[in-house]
Amino acid sequence: MMVSASRGAIISRILAAIFGCYAFVWGVVALGVAALHGAGVEYHAAEQAMMMLAFLLYLGLFLWTFAAASVRRVWLVLAVGSAVMLAAAWQLQRMIIG
Amino acid sequence: MSNAGLWLLAAAASMWLATGWLALSLPAHWRQVFVANEVAPGYLRPLGWLALGVSVLCCFKADHPSMAVLVWFTLLPVAAVATAMTLSYRPALLRVVCPVFLRAR
Amino acid sequence: MLNSFRQSMAWVHTWFGLVLGFVLMVAFFFGALSVFDREIDRWAIPETRFEPQPMPSYDNLLKQVFADLKPHPLDMAATAERVIGDLPAPETMPMVGLFAYTTHRDPVLRIGAEFAIPNKPIDPKDDHLHVHGWATIDPRTGAALPDDQLKIGSNWFYPMHYSLQVHWKNIGVFVVGLAALVMLVALVTGVIMHRKLFKEFFTFRPKKRTQRSTLDLHNMTGVVALPFHFFFAFTGLVIFASFYYFPVSGTLLKPLHDRHEVIEAEHTGLPHDEAGVPAELASVDAMVAEAKRIWAERDMAGEVGLLMIEHLGDANGYVSIYRAGSDRVALVGEGIHFKASTGEVLREEPPSDPVGAVNEFLTGLHLQHFEHWTLRWLYVAGGLLGCICIATGFVFFVEKRKQEHAKRRLQGCRLVDAMAVTTVTGMVLAAVAMLVANRLLPDAMPGRGDWEKWTFWGVWLLSLLHALWRSAPVAQARSNPAWREQCWALALACVAAVLLNWLTTGDHLLKTMLLEPYWAVAGVDLSLLACALVSVFTARRLARTVEVKQASRIGGVAYE
Numbered sequence: 001m002m003v004s005a006s007r008g009a010i011i012s013r014i015l016a017a018i019f020g021c022y023a024f025v026w027g028v029v030a031l032g033v034a035a036l037h038g039a040g041v042e043y044h045a046a047e048q049a050m051m052m053l054a055f056l057l058y059l060g061l062f063l064w065t066f067a068a069a070s071v072r073r074v075w076l077v078l079a080v081g082s083a084v085m086l087a088a089a090w091q092l093q094r095m096i097i098g
Numbered sequence: 099m100s101n102a103g104l105w106l107l108a109a110a111a112s113m114w115l116a117t118g119w120l121a122l123s124l125p126a127h128w129r130q131v132f133v134a135n136e137v138a139p140g141y142l143r144p145l146g147w148l149a150l151g152v153s154v155l156c157c158f159k160a161d162h163p164s165m166a167v168l169v170w171f172t173l174l175p176v177a178a179v180a181t182a183m184t185l186s187y188r189p190a191l192l193r194v195v196c197p198v199f200l201r202a203r
Numbered sequence: 204m205l206n207s208f209r210q211s212m213a214w215v216h217t218w219f220g221l222v223l224g225f226v227l228m229v230a231f232f233f234g235a236l237s238v239f240d241r242e243i244d245r246w247a248i249p250e251t252r253f254e255p256q257p258m259p260s261y262d263n264l265l266k267q268v269f270a271d272l273k274p275h276p277l278d279m280a281a282t283a284e285r286v287i288g289d290l291p292a293p294e295t296m297p298m299v300g301l302f303a304y305t306t307h308r309d310p311v312l313r314i315g316a317e318f319a320i321p322n323k324p325i326d327p328k329d330d331h332l333h334v335h336g337w338a339t340i341d342p343r344t345g346a347a348l349p350d351d352q353l354k355i356g357s358n359w360f361y362p363m364h365y366s367l368q369v370h371w372k373n374i375g376v377f378v379v380g381l382a383a384l385v386m387l388v389a390l391v392t393g394v395i396m397h398r399k400l401f402k403e404f405f406t407f408r409p410k411k412r413t414q415r416s417t418l419d420l421h422n423m424t425g426v427v428a429l430p431f432h433f434f435f436a437f438t439g440l441v442i443f444a445s446f447y448y449f450p451v452s453g454t455l456l457k458p459l460h461d462r463h464e465v466i467e468a469e470h471t472g473l474p475h476d477e478a479g480v481p482a483e484l485a486s487v488d489a490m491v492a493e494a495k496r497i498w499a500e501r502d503m504a505g506e507v508g509l510l511m512i513e514h515l516g517d518a519n520g521y522v523s524i525y526r527a528g529s530d531r532v533a534l535v536g537e538g539i540h541f542k543a544s545t546g547e548v549l550r551e552e553p554p555s556d557p558v559g560a561v562n563e564f565l566t567g568l569h570l571q572h573f574e575h576w577t578l579r580w581l582y583v584a585g586g587l588l589g590c591i592c593i594a595t596g597f598v599f600f601v602e603k604r605k606q607e608h609a610k611r612r613l614q615g616c617r618l619v620d621a622m623a624v625t626t627v628t629g630m631v632l633a634a635v636a637m638l639v640a641n642r643l644l645p646d647a648m649p650g651r652g653d654w655e656k657w658t659f660w661g662v663w664l665l666s667l668l669h670a671l672w673r674s675a676p677v678a679q680a681r682s683n684p685a686w687r688e689q690c691w692a693l694a695l696a697c698v699a700a701v702l703l704n705w706l707t708t709g710d711h712l713l714k715t716m717l718l719e720p721y722w723a724v725a726g727v728d729l730s731l732l733a734c735a736l737v738s739v740f741t742a743r744r745l746a747r748t749v750e751v752k753q754a755s756r757i758g759g760v761a762y763e
């Protein structure tokens with residue numbers, strides 16, 4: 001089996017797939033729940049909906065991590081994306097509670 | 099046997115027929131079972147899909163819709179594996195699924 | 204990552220499948236056993252071999268049972284570490300909440316209670332200031348089952364499948380969660396890799412060389428049950444999502460969540476806190492009768508599955524009665540709440556919104572509280588197909604690389620093969636050995652359950668050592684004799700378990716199938732015998748393959 005990626009790159013992808021995607025999905029879930037609830041959806045319904053979406057998203061992101069050409073771009077999207085979404089969720093919560 | 103039990107039996111039977119017909123519609127398996135005839139009749143595949151549909155209906159007659167769905171999706175692998183094993187070890191047994199009058203072109 | 208998309212996906216499938224496959228074997232096998240967890244409990248605890256009982260009368264039986272229930276020493280010790288000062292004597296702790304739980308498959312009743320303590324917490328954010336008590340009781344008499352009778356089905360095999368019994372920081376739950384995610388990944392990448400999905404749907408060529416026939420079986424068991432495998436991994440993740448995997452409501456969004464809880468309490472009329480005013484408890488039996496009447500009116504007649512009382516003895520107390528949801532998949536409670544002091548209906552749970560309904564269907568699909576014996580057996584079949592898929596994956600991995608590793612003097616294949624033996628035959632052997640120990644250990648032995656657990660782990664470890672010890676031939680591109688040796692051991696253990704059940708309880712198969720039918724125990728015995736048959740068949744087939752291979756080398760030429 002021809003492996004045209006270095007060992008470091010493979011480890012990087014594995015970490016991105018497991019932990020990087022996890023952080024990103026955490027961001028999506030937090031922001032999703034806050035946004036849905038802010039838009040009027042009942043809290044538990046918002047939570048349940050995001051939980052179901054979360055794993056389908058995680059699955060897609062996981063595959064993308066290994067399919068993407070550049071592992072650097074993958075890390076950029078995952079790290080920046082999760083940070084931005086978590087911060088946005090926090091901010092949105094503050095606005096809702098007032 | 100209760101009403102539901104009979105419908106479940108019917109569902110299993112039509113599922114078994116469905117997997118048999120669908121398997122036989124594949125050239126490699128047709129040749130495994132009927133060495134003489136080369137080509138499987140063209141209507142075996144639609145017949146197989148029809149039998150799948152019948153098994154869905156039987157499942158819904160047997161149980162609450164939510165359970166019927168699960169029964170159908172779990173009957174399918176069991177029937178498929180049974181058909182596959184029959185093809186691997188006793189292919190001649192599958193001739194009963196396709197009697198002479200069905201074999202005519 | 205690699206030269207092409209398909210190659211990258213194949214890499215992911217192979218390596219993530221291999222590493223997490225060992226965890227997935229445990230999840231799938233013990234998951235399959237958990238379908239009949241309560242029946243395995245009956246086999247392991249002969250005192251409970253009677254018919255399933257409905258929820259008994261609260262006024263006439265449970266009231267006294269709860270009056271006798273004490274805080275559990277284990278929870279006392281655990282709580283003492285979280286609070287300032289000493290805990291008061293257990294007899295003085297007031298009971299402030301209780302529950303009783305049963306299903307259509309349970310002869311025995313599980314009960315639990317919360318006791319209030321005056322102590323302050325060490326961590327100011329810790330708001331769980333109760334000590335718990337629990338017990339399993341015979342609902343016909345109210346007598347409690349001895350505490351150290353381990354429920355091998357529901358309290359060992361079942362938690363094994365979602366937590367690997369590794370409880371430190373819930374690491375086991377997270378490892379199983381990762382494995383479940385990897386299962387989804389393996390299914391999708393498998394489909395991407397498998398070019399002839401429909402053409403080879405029914406293909407199994409046992410007479411071809413091992414690598415080909417193993418791959419055929421791996422593909423077939425993976426594809427025909429794909430919806431089953433996908434949905435079980437997915438729903439398992441969803442069940443634990445909000446508590447373990449994405450606990451947003453307890454962390455980042457806790458303020459939003461707590462605000463909602465308070466608003467919800469006002470909206471539902473179910474008091475969140477105590478009033479501080481004592482009050483008597485009205486007739487709970489009357490409330491149960493009323494709940495059943497309301498359910499019947501809604502065309503959902505049923506038995507009580509869960510009975511809960513909050514703020515016991517207080518004016519704000521309420522009784523919640525949930526239906527045992529056994530006629531449909533969705534885990535609906537149809538909860539009805541009553542004011543504890545008067546018995547008037549406070550709230551009837553409304554039907555769920557669409558999201559809630561979907562969630563209830565998905566969780567109900569996995570947790571299986573429905574009454575449908577055919578579907579249960581189909582679930583076991585699906586679970587075993589999953590096990591075959593993973594096991595053949597291991598065998599294929601080793602077969603594909605054996606020759607090359609032998610040439611290059613590598614030990615990788617040997618190690619993987621030994622681990623495969625441990626997680627296939629070894630794991631089943633450990634489970635059956637536990638049942639054998641259950642019948643061999645003296646009845647009144649203190650800490651009996653712990654001895655059974657040690658047997659389980661000990662046998663599993665022994666099987667690993669045996670597999671490693673016998674694995675040298677794999678490094679020479681031959682097969683590990685440990686496979687068939689453990690198959691023989693397994694067959695012996697299965698037969699021993701059935702015989703011991705007969706000898707120690709008198710419940711032999713003729714009795715449990717025909718004379719005084721008790722299908723819970725008969726089912727376990729029959730499954731053990733079926734397992735023994737499969738093991739013997741497998742052991743003999745493996746021996747024949749070795750003979751053929753050795754014979755075919757006699758002429759100096761190896762025919763494959």
